[in-house]
Amino acid sequence: xxxxxxxxxQTHFFTDAGVVKAVDGVSFxxxxxxxxxxxxxxxxxxxxxxxxxxxxxxxxxRVTGGRIxxxxxxxxxxxxxxxxxxxxxxxxxxxxxxxxxLNPVLRIDTQMIEAVQAHExxxxxxxxxxxxxxxxxxxxxSPAERLNAYPHQFxxxxxxxxxxxxxxxxxxxxxxxxxxxxxxxxTIQSQILAEVQGLARETGTSLIWITxxxxxxxxxxxxxxxxxxGRIVESGPASAIxxxxxxxxTAGLLGSIPGxxxxxxxxxxxxxxxxxxxxxxxxxxxxxxxxxxSDACRATAPEVTETGAGRALRCLHPLTEAVA
Amino acid sequence: MSAPATNPPVRADRLPLIAGLxxxxxxxxxxxxxxxxxxxxxxxxxVLSVFFAARLLKGRMKQFFNGPAAWFAAASLLVLVxxxxxxxELSPQNPYDLAxxxxxxxxxxxxxxxxxxxxxxxxxxxxxxxxxxxxxLYGLRVSLMVAIVATMAAMAIGVVVGIYAAWAGGRVExxxxxxxxxxxxxxxxxxxxxxxxxxxxxxxxxxxALIVVQWAYYARTVRGTALSEARKEYIDAARGLGLSSRRIxxxxxxxxxxPPLVVISTVQVANTIVLESSLSFLGVGVPITRPSLGLLxxxxxxxxxxxxxxxxxxxxxxxxxxxxSINLVGDRLRDVLNPRLRR
Amino acid sequence: MLVYLLRRIAQxxxxxxxxxxxxFFGIYMVGNPVDILISPDATPAEIxxxxxxxxxxQPIWMQFLTFLGNALQGDLGRSFVHGExxxxxxxxxxxATLELAALGLFFSVLIGVPLGVYAGYKSDRWQGRAIxxxxxxxxxxxxxxxxxLLILIFAVELRWLPSTGRGDTVEVLGVRLSIFxxxxxxxxxxxxxxxxxxxASLVTRLARAGTQEALVQDYVKFxxxxxxxxxxxxxxxxxxxxxxxxxxxxxLELGSMIAFAVVTETVFAWPGMxxxxxxxxxxxxxxxxxxxxxxxxxxxITINLIVDVIYTLLDPRxxxxxxxx
Numbered sequence: 001x002x003x004x005x006x007x008x009x010q011t012h013f014f015t016d017a018g019v020v021k022a023v024d025g026v027s028f029x030x031x032x033x034x035x036x037x038x039x040x041x042x043x044x045x046x047x048x049x050x051x052x053x054x055x056x057x058x059x060x061x062r063v064t065g066g067r068i069x070x071x072x073x074x075x076x077x078x079x080x081x082x083x084x085x086x087x088x089x090x091x092x093x094x095x096x097x098x099x100x101x102l103n104p105v106l107r108i109d110t111q112m113i114e115a116v117q118a119h120e121x122x123x124x125x126x127x128x129x130x131x132x133x134x135x136x137x138x139x140x141x142s143p144a145e146r147l148n149a150y151p152h153q154f155x156x157x158x159x160x161x162x163x164x165x166x167x168x169x170x171x172x173x174x175x176x177x178x179x180x181x182x183x184x185x186x187t188i189q190s191q192i193l194a195e196v197q198g199l200a201r202e203t204g205t206s207l208i209w210i211t212x213x214x215x216x217x218x219x220x221x222x223x224x225x226x227x228x229x230g231r232i233v234e235s236g237p238a239s240a241i242x243x244x245x246x247x248x249x250t251a252g253l254l255g256s257i258p259g260x261x262x263x264x265x266x267x268x269x270x271x272x273x274x275x276x277x278x279x280x281x282x283x284x285x286x287x288x289x290x291x292x293x294s295d296a297c298r299a300t301a302p303e304v305t306e307t308g309a310g311r312a313l314r315c316l317h318p319l320t321e322a323v324a
Numbered sequence: 325m326s327a328p329a330t331n332p333p334v335r336a337d338r339l340p341l342i343a344g345l346x347x348x349x350x351x352x353x354x355x356x357x358x359x360x361x362x363x364x365x366x367x368x369x370x371v372l373s374v375f376f377a378a379r380l381l382k383g384r385m386k387q388f389f390n391g392p393a394a395w396f397a398a399a400s401l402l403v404l405v406x407x408x409x410x411x412x413e414l415s416p417q418n419p420y421d422l423a424x425x426x427x428x429x430x431x432x433x434x435x436x437x438x439x440x441x442x443x444x445x446x447x448x449x450x451x452x453x454x455x456x457x458x459x460x461l462y463g464l465r466v467s468l469m470v471a472i473v474a475t476m477a478a479m480a481i482g483v484v485v486g487i488y489a490a491w492a493g494g495r496v497e498x499x500x501x502x503x504x505x506x507x508x509x510x511x512x513x514x515x516x517x518x519x520x521x522x523x524x525x526x527x528x529x530x531x532x533a534l535i536v537v538q539w540a541y542y543a544r545t546v547r548g549t550a551l552s553e554a555r556k557e558y559i560d561a562a563r564g565l566g567l568s569s570r571r572i573x574x575x576x577x578x579x580x581x582x583p584p585l586v587v588i589s590t591v592q593v594a595n596t597i598v599l600e601s602s603l604s605f606l607g608v609g610v611p612i613t614r615p616s617l618g619l620l621x622x623x624x625x626x627x628x629x630x631x632x633x634x635x636x637x638x639x640x641x642x643x644x645x646x647x648x649s650i651n652l653v654g655d656r657l658r659d660v661l662n663p664r665l666r667r
Numbered sequence: 668m669l670v671y672l673l674r675r676i677a678q679x680x681x682x683x684x685x686x687x688x689x690x691f692f693g694i695y696m697v698g699n700p701v702d703i704l705i706s707p708d709a710t711p712a713e714i715x716x717x718x719x720x721x722x723x724x725q726p727i728w729m730q731f732l733t734f735l736g737n738a739l740q741g742d743l744g745r746s747f748v749h750g751e752x753x754x755x756x757x758x759x760x761x762x763a764t765l766e767l768a769a770l771g772l773f774f775s776v777l778i779g780v781p782l783g784v785y786a787g788y789k790s791d792r793w794q795g796r797a798i799x800x801x802x803x804x805x806x807x808x809x810x811x812x813x814x815x816l817l818i819l820i821f822a823v824e825l826r827w828l829p830s831t832g833r834g835d836t837v838e839v840l841g842v843r844l845s846i847f848x849x850x851x852x853x854x855x856x857x858x859x860x861x862x863x864x865x866x867a868s869l870v871t872r873l874a875r876a877g878t879q880e881a882l883v884q885d886y887v888k889f890x891x892x893x894x895x896x897x898x899x900x901x902x903x904x905x906x907x908x909x910x911x912x913x914x915x916x917x918x919l920e921l922g923s924m925i926a927f928a929v930v931t932e933t934v935f936a937w938p939g940m941x942x943x944x945x946x947x948x949x950x951x952x953x954x955x956x957x958x959x960x961x962x963x964x965x966x967x968i969t970i971n972l973i974v975d976v977i978y979t980l981l982d983p984r985x986x987x988x989x990x991x992x
Contacts, residue, residue: 051888056891056892084896087892092892093889095888095889100884100885100886102889103890104908105907106907114890114895114899114903118893118895118896163889166893393800506682509971510926514929514963518960520948521948521956598807601812602810605809605930608949621812621815628818637819640812640815648808651804651807652803
């Protein structure tokens with residue numbers, strides 16, 4: 001059953017320097033229990049996509065178009081009250097920097113109990129019990145005592161576990177994880193990754209894993225969507241994308257992962273810089289950096305084409321064979 | 325929203341503007357003072373003030389007038405300054421001239437007339453039969469004059485001390501800034517009260533007290549700005565060109581201290597008016613012979629509880645109007661001239 | 668830390684001594700107390716006797732040493748008017764001022780924080796702008812004028828609250844206070860509100876700036892993502908974060924509150940040490956003026972010291988730079 005279906009989502013930022021189309025026509029859908037890896041460079045609009053689903057885009061940003069169907073219900077049209085009831089309850093989110101997500105002056109128990117009580121009329125003691133269980137589930141030792149601590153008494157990895165525990169508190173149908181491991185040490189990263197994967201599988205929760213690192217989602221995601229300059233340029237089953245990327249940008253991303261190719265191969269890199277979102281070129285946004293660019297690319301932006309086997313692509317000159 | 329680092333340094337060619345501003349403010353204070361300035365001189369003065377205010381905001385008018393509050397404040401400030409400047413021509417009576425007063429007209433209600441009906445007291449009279457409206461116009465003059473003179477003098481002292489401290493550095497700077505910190509750690513009203521307790525009342529003494537209270541504020545601001553400007557590359561560039569210290573000081577450092585000074589001194593004029601009126605209200609400010617707004621309010625205060633509100637109410641409204649309009653204009657100036665001071 | 672503390676205390680003592688010198692030479696050299704103390708038709712012998720009793724016949728530095736020695740023993744002379752020791756007089760009037768300042772501080776938080784938080788929340792809307800413009804009026808209104816207006820409205824017109832005076836007091840720990848007395852609190856409301864207004868504007872601005880800053884933090888967004896209500900976000904998550912700077916600033920402002928009480932007490936005929944000061948200035952009762960000044964300087968220095976030390980304890984960055992300098 002489809003949990004989430006995003007259709008032609010558009011989120012624009014109305015700044016003094018002009019309109020920035022941070023998300024410009026993004027579509028994807030997510031089945032129950034499925035893990036979607038949303039991949040792209042910083043500034044590609046992947047985080048804004050996550051916030052748009054939860055309607056947490058701060059001004060001057062605004063969702064200007066498209067539909068966000070959550071279990072058939074259009075979130076964009078939901079009244080604020082109902083939207084608040086969904087947040088943290090049916091759809092939860094984990095943020096990038098665990099140092100910033102927990103309120104520094106409130107104890108952990110306050111921040112966990114309020115997350116329970118925001119959605120259910122339960123006693124403080126019952127909410128506390130739930131919090132203890134959630135902390136235990138994400139592997140925090142002696143959770144009942146740790147509840148009384150302040151965030152600064154935890155390490156970064158522990159704080160991210162607390163944030164994950166908060167996301168799990170109300171048994172959501174969907175968790176949006178926005179680069180939750182980027183700010184952590186490498187050893188902690190893989191632990192957290194494995195834990196979230198296990199928990200999501202255990203509870204049947206769908207997961208959107210936002211990251212700039214294809215290697216992270218390689219072992220995690222069922223499907224992958226690659227974003228560039230506010231658009232999804234390529235999407236499809238994870239194994240297919242990773243072994244046979246069709247978009248030059250995806251290929252570039254894969255090429256710049258160490259150890260992905262055979263030993264002795266040079267690491268390739270994508271030339272140029274991420275585009276200025278306020279002044280995008282008229283045609284394909286990737287054109288200035290693309291090795292396969294033609295005049296047609298610079299004139300018109302390519303439309304989405306279905307290429308079979310659940311894959312979709314925005315490119316006039318796709319790679320016909322895999323680059324290793 | 326853009327990064328503050330992009331703020332371009334003020335160019336030295338704005339010095340004439342700055343000098344003009346200071347000159348106009350100084351003459352404005354004098355024009356408000358006694359009957360020295362003739363009518364044409366005061367008219368010229370008004371035109372010059374408006375001209376320089378417009379020059380200061382050149383190219384930023386739209387930003388300044390961003391809402392009804394800004395329009396209202398600017399308009400009411402202009403009206404009040406005009407009224408204060410031309411008080412002798414506008415007021416129906418000279419409230420300082422005891423010969424014009426008739427004790428029989430004492431404590432008349434607003435709209436009351438004198439014995440032969442030749443004069444209407446639109447805002448009533450006080451216990452000596454003085455027309456409240458005339459008292460307000462002259463009182464506004466006194467309040468504005470005292471505040472502008474004290475603020476200008478304090479700014480001059482503060483700028484000299486601040487720049488000198490920043491330039492000298494070392495022990496001199498430490499001692500001067502300790503003095504500034506000491507002065508600023510005590511509330512202005514307390515210091516002013518003590519000085520007035522020592523001096524006794526009088527226009528000149530109020531002005532001195534108000535200068536003593538304020539100078540440290542400017543010294544701190546100027547030193548801070550000068551230090552942060554001195555660190556920027558263009559000062560290094562000027563040094564590299566072999567320019568003399570004095571030239572760097574006056575042509576490069578000083579002009580950049582001006583925007584914050586304009587903002588602060590505007591607000592300080594308002595604060596000084598409030599402080600002077602408080603001192604006068606307490607009976608230790610201006611002399612009874614030249615009442616400011618604060619003293620007028622104090623004089624009428626005894627009658628207020630018996631329902632004769634007009635004697636302190638109307639001067640109070642005038643006081644509020646002048647202080648609030650200066651403060652609102654100052655607030656707009658802060659946003660327009662000095663994005664660094666925002667929030 | 669101990670070194671820092673000791674140095675800070677030594678600094679405070681030095682400031683107190685410096686103030687004493689300034690105060691003595693400032694106040695004691697102006698005016699002629701003999702004129703106040705002695706009736707115009709007194710005999711030269713009477714004048715002589717009075718001069719001697721107060722030490723006015725001695726050279727100025729002797730007068731200062733006498734003054735300093737006495738001051739260190741808590742003796743700042745006798746009031747010319749009341750005939751009581753000046754310090755005792757001040758101490759007698761001080762509780763009334765302190766309780767007024769405390770209630771004023773409380774009111775300023777009560778008014779300023781909700782307004783500021785709301786203005787920060789709606790900073791781009793007309794509500795936020797209106798509150799900020801209003802706070803400028805709060806800065807603009809002279810203390811005595813506000814007091815007058817409040818008396819006119821609430822005492823003269825509406826007759827809800829008494830206009831002037833102190834009302835009943837009760838003795839708490841040996842000090843007579845109105846704030847806990849049934850017939851006393853109503854007398855405090857108007858003067859405390861008057862005193863609070865300026866600080867309330869200050870608190871409003873602080874709270875707004877803090878709220879604006881806090882609202883863009885990740886923890887607020889995360890709280891929203893948890894489904895927590897906006898009210899709870901504002902008044903739990905944001906408020907807790909902005910209260911630390913506000914309380915610090917207010918601690919420092921307590922001193923100026925006491926100073927500004929001079930005006931408020933005069934308007935409301937509140938028998939505190941501010942009113943005592945004005946009466947003393949108008950009658951040239953110099954020992955009382957000096958005693959007032961020394962006592963407030965002492966209060967100020969103590970408050971600054973306490974706030975500094977507390978702040979140092981709270982903020983590790985301050986602690987390090989304080990030890991290094």
